[in-house]
Amino acid sequence: MKIGYMGVTSTFVVPDDLDALTRHPKASQPGEPINLHHTQCHGCGDDAPEGLHIKIFAGDGFTVRARMLVEPRMEGGPGQIHGGILATAFDEVMSHLPLLVGGHCVTAHLQVDFAAGIPVGSTLYFEGRLLGRQRRKLYTEVVAYLADPLVDAGAEAVASGRALFVKIDSARHYAETLANSKAAEQISRRRG
Numbered sequence: 001m002k003i004g005y006m007g008v009t010s011t012f013v014v015p016d017d018l019d020a021l022t023r024h025p026k027a028s029q030p031g032e033p034i035n036l037h038h039t040q041c042h043g044c045g046d047d048a049p050e051g052l053h054i055k056i057f058a059g060d061g062f063t064v065r066a067r068m069l070v071e072p073r074m075e076g077g078p079g080q081i082h083g084g085i086l087a088t089a090f091d092e093v094m095s096h097l098p099l100l101v102g103g104h105c106v107t108a109h110l111q112v113d114f115a116a117g118i119p120v121g122s123t124l125y126f127e128g129r130l131l132g133r134q135r136r137k138l139y140t141e142v143v144a145y146l147a148d149p150l151v152d153a154g155a156e157a158v159a160s161g162r163a164l165f166v167k168i169d170s171a172r173h174y175a176e177t178l179a180n181s182k183a184a185e186q187i188s189r190r191r192g
């Protein structure tokens with residue numbers, strides 16, 4: 001099996017020749033929650049029993065804000081969050097950024113830098129930013145803090161991530177797997 005994309009290990013490089021960004025007319029307003037996915041989504045779904053239950057809100061411009069309680073079931077090293085859980089949280093938070101410009105995307109590339117251990121019991125605050133778009137590709141980044149950077153200018157950044165998302169036709173992309181989803185009916189209804 002070849003590793004990476006098209007046999008090449010991907011790196012995250014934002015191209016210089018980006019397309020102009022326009023906020024989608026139906027995008028959530030700053031401060032409003034973004035309900036991009038569905039209730040069984042492992043990242044944001046309220047009804048996913050083992051999910052992360054991340055709360056995600058639109059920010060100014062092309063940004064999102066989010067928070068997540070680090071629960072005991074998320075433990076990796078003693079008393080600290082598991083790195084894979086944080087990567088999942090980053091994926092989820094950044095996956096809401098494309099909605100600000102419209103359309104569903106999937107993650108094509110994800111990378112994480114872990115700067116400090118994150119204690120179980122803490123609340124993580126996330127700031128995500130859309131760095132740019134080129135055709136179907138959207139470049140995003142996210143930073144995690146142990147305090148809300150909106151109210152605490154000295155909030156410490158404990159991890160950061162970057163991801164490339166690719167725009168999809170969701171009906172086509174999920175055509176063969178939708179029936180496996182516990183939320184199949186809800187998603188079909190939403191599509192009309």
Ligand SMILES: CCCCCCCCCCCC(=O)SCCNC(=O)CCNC(=O)[C@H](O)C(C)(C)COP(=O)(O)OP(=O)(O)OC[C@H]1O[C@@H](n2cnc3c(N)ncnc32)[C@H](O)[C@@H]1OP(=O)(O)O
Pocket residue numbers: 004005010011036037038091092095104105106107108109134135136137164166168170187
């Ligand atoms: C109600 C519904 C709710 C929807 C709910 C949505 C839930 C989202 C959940 C959170 C997000 C996830 O975890 S999503 C789950 C994890 N991700 C996935 O399962 C995705 C699996 N991968 C794929 O399906 C595919 O590889 C795609 C869609 C990413 C790309 O395939 P494609 O459509 O054929 O397009 P392709 O031409 O290959 O690529 C398009 C452009 O992207 C570039 N590109 C593609 N992959 C890469 C890569 N790894 N690294 C660099 N560049 C890449 C190509 O060079 C090209 O650039 P250029 O030629 O334009 O320059």
